[in-house]
Amino acid sequence: MSVFAELKRRNVFKVALLYIVAGWLTLQVADVLFGQLGVPDWTFRFLFGMLVICFPLVLLFSWIFELTPEGIRRESDVADGASITLHTGQRINKAIVVLLTLSIVTVVVDRFIPEDDARPATVSHAEAIAAGTDEETELPEQIIEKSIAVLPFVNMSGDPDNEYFSDGLTEELLNALTRLGELKVAGRTSSFAFKGKEADLRDIASQLDVANLLEGSVRKDGNRVRITAQLVKASDGFHLWSDTYDRELDDIFEIQEEIAEMVAGALRATLLDLEEDTLVPQHTDDAEAYEAYLRGTFMLRRAPDDEDTRRRAEAEFLHALNLDQGFTLARWGLFKVLDARFRNGAVDFQQGVEELEELAGVLMDENPNLAESLLAKGRAASARYRFSDALDAYQAAVDTHPGNLDALNWMGHMFMVSGQPERAVERYIEVLGKDPIAAPVLAALTRAYFVIGQCDEARRIQQRAVAAMPGAARVNAWLAYCLLMNGGDRAEAIDLLSSEPVDHLRLTGLAVAHHLDGDSGRARAALGELEESIGEGASYQFGQIHAQWGEPATAIEWLQKAYDSRDPGIHGLLSDPLLKPLKLDPEFLRLQSQWKTRSGL
Known part of the structure; x- marks a missing residue:
């Protein structure tokens, strides 16, 4: 055989x-x-x-x-x-x-049948939606079909230290999709508000005002990555597209491009008229430099006010630049570290401004059309109090990159400090159209409505912020201030102020509210607590309080100190309703004139 x-x-x-x-x-x-x-x-x-x-x-x-x-x-x-x-x-x-x-x-x-491992926190969401068991979270009819939120991709690597990579990938995909002209993309702040939370997909989509959700998972092991992505229609849980990518880390930009293109195809969205022919520009060819940039960005986002974290993020950005001197985004990361130090008063004013201006100049020389370069130019100008120049830079960023929400938000702030709160409202509303539960922007809009005296609108935004994020900072104080300055319910204002987590806003408001109530003892107690807890760092707030107490000379003395020490509160000098009792005082008018001259307004 x-x-x-x-x-x-x-x-x-x-x-x-x-x-x-x-x-x-x-x-x-x-x-x-x-x-x-x-x-x-x-x-x-x-x-x-x-x-x-x-x-x-x-x-x-x-x-x-x-x-x-x-x-x-x-x-x-x-x-x-x-x-x-x-x-x-x-x-x-x-x-x-x-x-x-x-x-x-x-x-x-x-x-x-798409994989369920893409987002463990919402494994049963699609089934719940399909079953129609939650009528309260039906999507509003006005939500446009070509709209999407990119939910934070889940780190499935078994190593929490790899979270920087899954977050970074999410943000890169979000940025890529904003380049699609017909597609409304929810902003990062709102999308990341649901990170690590178990919530119904339809409810998430309703809060973000989008019809579709992109979610996924990332497994990273050495130089290998496995990325799973799926596009879900939120109204019924139908999966429009899903895929899995097993690649080398060197192919990460190619993977991002493929995912963005598949999403675009599924939603029939078209590319904006851009100079580049890609949704995901490859800013570096060095995978190690790219990882260092993602780590630095992740650190800085988590704790921008912590100097130890800033140093570690700075080291990552410098490492990325050592590997690739032309990596502009790493230089932008370095700029953000310096900017955070400057805004927190961790460096001498003159030194900080010069460092920001120098680095912004390098960014503009490297890539003057990059949104981040224009943002750096605007931030450096605002640090020097050249608010008109800052506005021009932010406007240029919006003109070349219409989806850039940072530029719109910072334009709103520039309009506030230049005494144009109505224009600030327009910018903030535009930001919230794409980033509807961004807490800092909701607070800024509440403040803008307070400044122009629209308390009903201030209340609406305050309620929206608290509903999305119980305990949200600043919104209670701004609504309380609006009530106090416009004949509203002082008892309600005091109640709102009592739950305000930001000390200087709470104590300033209470000092004014109790004075208006005729309770000088409590008013003085609030002022004393402010003096004890913050000291001369609250110079501007002392000026507000004494202006409301009918003590103009003392108020102007404190405001002058705030001006001389570059107290951030001085940015409200041109339009602050708490300073209205001083509006005809010659010394106050002189101080306002000084501020306009220094700011180029």
Whole structure:
């Protein structure tokens, strides 16, 4: 008998086929289970390696041994008439058919039913939506079809230190989608407000005013990444598209481009008229530099006011620049570190301004059309109190990058400090159109409504902020101030101020409210607490209080100190309603004139 015939008689070929099918099915099950259990990626490679190593051993075993009614015996010990290889082969055939059927089912499920590991916190959301069990979270009819929020991709690496990468990927995809002309993209602040929270997808979409959600997961192991992404129609949980990418880290920009293009295709959105022919510009060819940039950005976002964190972020950005001197975004990260130090008073004013201006100049020289370069130019100008120049820079950023919400937000602030609160309202509303639960912008808009005396609108925004984020800072104080300055309910104002977490706003408001109530004892107590807790750092607030108490000379003395020390509160000098009692005072008018001259207004 030939070797081939003997291999066939001993069922070696059938055992090989059975092993291959069973091994493939095992890998598919392991891929799903390992992801859900957070097992390190090397275990999957180990399993694959063991299956490969065992393959020839199984073939050798099937050649040497035979399954008999008495159990497993060496083939050479089985009598010629006692062999049951034919019966064994039939049993193997049945096993192969069963496993092939399971394999086909697995392929169909994987191809047409999206993976649930993309967002563990919302595994059951699609089912809940499809079941229609939550009528309260139906999407408003006015939400446009071509709108999307990119939810934070989940870090599935089993290592919390890799969270910077999943967050960074999310933000890069968000930025890429803003380049699609017809697509409304929810801002980062609002999208990231749901990070780590279990919430119904339809409710998330309703709060963000979008019709679609992009969610996913990231597994990073050394230089390998596995990214799963899925696009969900929020109204019914229908998955418009999903895919998984297993690549080297060097291909990260290509992956981002592919995901953005697939989303664009699914939503039938078109690209803006841009100079580049890509949604994801590749700012560096160095994967290590890119990772360092993402780490620095992640650190700075989490704790911009902590100097130790700023130093570590600064080290990451410098490392990225050492690897790639032309990596403009890393230089922008370095600028943000310096800007955070400057705004927190951690550096000398003159030194801080000069550092910001120098770095902004380098950014403009490297890439004058990059949004981040224009933002740096505007921030450096505002640090020097050149508010008109800052406005021009932010306007240029908006003109070239219409989806840049930072530029619109900072334009709003420039309009506030230049005494144009109505124009500030327009900018803030524009930002909130895409970033509807951005707490700092909601607070800024509440303040703007207070300045122009629209307390009903201030209340509406305050309620919106508190509903989205209980305990939101500043909104209670600005609404209370509006009530106090416009004849509103002082008891309500005092109640609002009592729950305000920002000390100087709370104590200033209470000092004014109790004075208006005729309770000089409590008013003085609030002033004393402000003096004790903040001291001369509250020079501007002391000016507000004494202006409301009818003590103009003392008020102007404190405002002059605020001006001389560059107290941030002085930015409200031109339009602050609390200073209205001083509006005809010659010394106050002189101080306002000084401020306009210094600010180039």
